[in-house]
Amino acid sequence: xxxxxxxxxxxxxxxxxxxxxxxxxxxxxxxxxxxxxxxxxxxxxxxxxxxxxxxxxxxxxxxxxxxxxxxxxxxxxxxxxxxxxxxxxxxxxxxxxxxxxxxxxxxxxxxxxxxxxxxxxxxxxxxxxxxxxxxxxxxxxxxxxxxxxxxxxxxxxxxxxxxxxxxxxxxxxxxxxxxxxxxxxxxxxxxxxxxxxxx
Amino acid sequence: xxxxxxxxxxxxxxxxxxxxxxxxxxxxxxxxxxxxxxxxxxxxxxxxxxxxxxxxxxxxxxxxxxxxxxxxxxxxxxxxxxxxxxxxxxxxxxxxxxxxxxxxxxxxxxxxxxxxxxxxxxxxxxxxxxxxxxxxxxxxxxxxxxxxxxxxxxxxxxxxxxxxxxxxxxxxxxxxxxxxxxxxxxxxxxxxxxxxxxxxxxxxxxxxxxxxxxxxxxxxxxxxxxxxxxxxxxxxxxxxxxxxxxxxxxxxxxxxxxxxxxxxxxxxxxxxxxxxxxxxxxxxxxxx
Numbered sequence: 447x448x449x450x451x452x453x454x455x456x457x458x459x460x461x462x463x464x465x466x467x468x469x470x471x472x473x474x475x476x477x478x479x480x481x482x483x484x485x486x487x488x489x490x491x492x493x494x495x496x497x498x499x500x501x502x503x504x505x506x507x508x509x510x511x512x513x514x515x516x517x518x519x520x521x522x523x524x525x526x527x528x529x530x531x532x533x534x535x536x537x538x539x540x541x542x543x544x545x546x547x548x549x550x551x552x553x554x555x556x557x558x559x560x561x562x563x564x565x566x567x568x569x570x571x572x573x574x575x576x577x578x579x580x581x582x583x584x585x586x587x588x589x590x591x592x593x594x595x596x597x598x599x600x601x602x603x604x605x606x607x608x609x610x611x612x613x614x615x616x617x618x619x620x621x622x623x624x625x626x627x628x629x630x631x632x633x634x635x636x637x638x639x640x641x642x643x644x645x
Numbered sequence: 646x647x648x649x650x651x652x653x654x655x656x657x658x659x660x661x662x663x664x665x666x667x668x669x670x671x672x673x674x675x676x677x678x679x680x681x682x683x684x685x686x687x688x689x690x691x692x693x694x695x696x697x698x699x700x701x702x703x704x705x706x707x708x709x710x711x712x713x714x715x716x717x718x719x720x721x722x723x724x725x726x727x728x729x730x731x732x733x734x735x736x737x738x739x740x741x742x743x744x745x746x747x748x749x750x751x752x753x754x755x756x757x758x759x760x761x762x763x764x765x766x767x768x769x770x771x772x773x774x775x776x777x778x779x780x781x782x783x784x785x786x787x788x789x790x791x792x793x794x795x796x797x798x799x800x801x802x803x804x805x806x807x808x809x810x811x812x813x814x815x816x817x818x819x820x821x822x823x824x825x826x827x828x829x830x831x832x833x834x835x836x837x838x839x840x841x842x843x844x845x846x847x848x849x850x851x852x853x854x855x856x857x858x859x860x861x862x863x864x865x866x867x868x869x870x871x872x873x874x875x876x877x878x879x880x881x882x883x884x885x886x887x888x889x890x891x892x893x894x895x896x897x898x899x900x901x902x903x904x905x906x907x908x909x910x911x912x913x914x915x916x917x918x919x920x921x922x923x924x925x926x927x928x929x930x931x932x933x
Contacts, residue, residue: 559901593730597733
């Protein structure tokens with residue numbers, strides 16, 4: 447029997463989402479079909495409102511309901527310290543540590559020439575303008591510790607060096623709860639290089 | 646192939662599904678090999694810090710059924726090329742070479758050729774790890790890449806009549822002086838070599854015999870010695886135009902990483918240099 451067109455249409459749309467294939471899309475569609483009306487209405491409303499109400503912060507380019515975002519407006523945060531991350535999720539990860547009292551800047555990705563992503567596709571010009579605004583003393587480059595993230599950090603450092611700001615990179619090392627035996631030798635090597643004195 | 650243990654370099658990585666990755670590997674046993682790394686984005690224990698560009702790996706790949714895509718079972722890090730990650734010109738040229746190899750590397754072939762191709766890839770990353778590249782090194786690496794891929798252009802003799810370029814040069818220069826001797830020699834991109842006996846009006850890239858000899862010299866050098874070959878001025882402009890167009894002819898499209906590489910190797914100030922030379926070469930080509 448042919449699937450009714452409204453279900454087919456929903457499956458086709460769900461398949462456009464990342465990580466959702468034909469099977470998952472069909473499963474979700476049939477779940478929504480049998481779910482209470484309130485659930486479906488709330489879900490549709492949440493998606494619509496998210497699209498309408500979420501904007502980019504004009505200062506840090508994080509996702510927010512009001513621009514500038516609450517973190518950029520927080521006067522207890524040190525405006526001279528800026529932590530540069532690739533994506534909003536990375537900003538959230540740094541914020542969860544509770545150990546950063548400066549501000550943030552979301553680049554919107556990392557350099558990936560193989561995928562056609564160059565400096566013009568990231569917010570590097572905006573970061574440069576922020577660095578030249580005269581309010582900063584230190585820029586912490588907290589891009590991911592992979593090839594693209596490292597290269598992005600070093601590229602930004604090249605661009606910002608003339609500003610004379612202190613440019614730092616997050617440290618490399620063993621993860622908490624890690625096991626030396628199973629770590630790759632590069633991570634172990636960097637952990638030894640970045641060792642710290644016990645006080 | 647049921648189980649394959651081999652060295653590998655990562656050429657391309659594409660996320661699929663919720664936690665998997667499709668990887669294009671270059672190996673000395675198979676050439677380019679497409680594998681799926683199940684759970685690569687989720688598991689931190691299975692492939693810890695290994696599945697990244699500019700890492701020399703040792704991998705174990707299994708193909709359970711002849712029709713299924715091989716699966717990456719294990720990846721151990723042999724060496725990482727940290728110097729490439731830390732300098733944007735090295736990174737730009739490194740990405741460009743990986744993309745080039747991804748486009749042109751064969752899937753399977755003669756064992757000796759595949760080993761030579763892998764050795765070129767590993768050697769060029771080793772060189773970039775230690776050397777800050779310029780336009781000359783880029784050109785010579787592109788030429789060596791073409792050679793390793795079995796697409797080496799003819800540089801020593803006319804591709805039509807077989808006359809050695811030295812003889813063609815002296816024939817062209819008889820009674821007409823230095824510059825006209827250069828005009829007598831042109832490179833035919835589609836034929837893949839210099840032509841001394843071209844028909845009138847045929848589109849050839851003008852090139853001096855000295856440039857062809859310098860490029861031949863670059864092919865004879867081992868990768869660690871490439872930086873020693875001096876290629877400057879007009880020879881560099883001609884060599885860039887020749888190798889660039891020959892490569893584009895074989896790749897068929899502009900590589901995505903090329904724009905960033907151009908930006909990095911032609912910075913404002915120093916660089917107008919290469920752009921200027923290229924535009925000279927282009928206008929020469931148009932005149933020809």
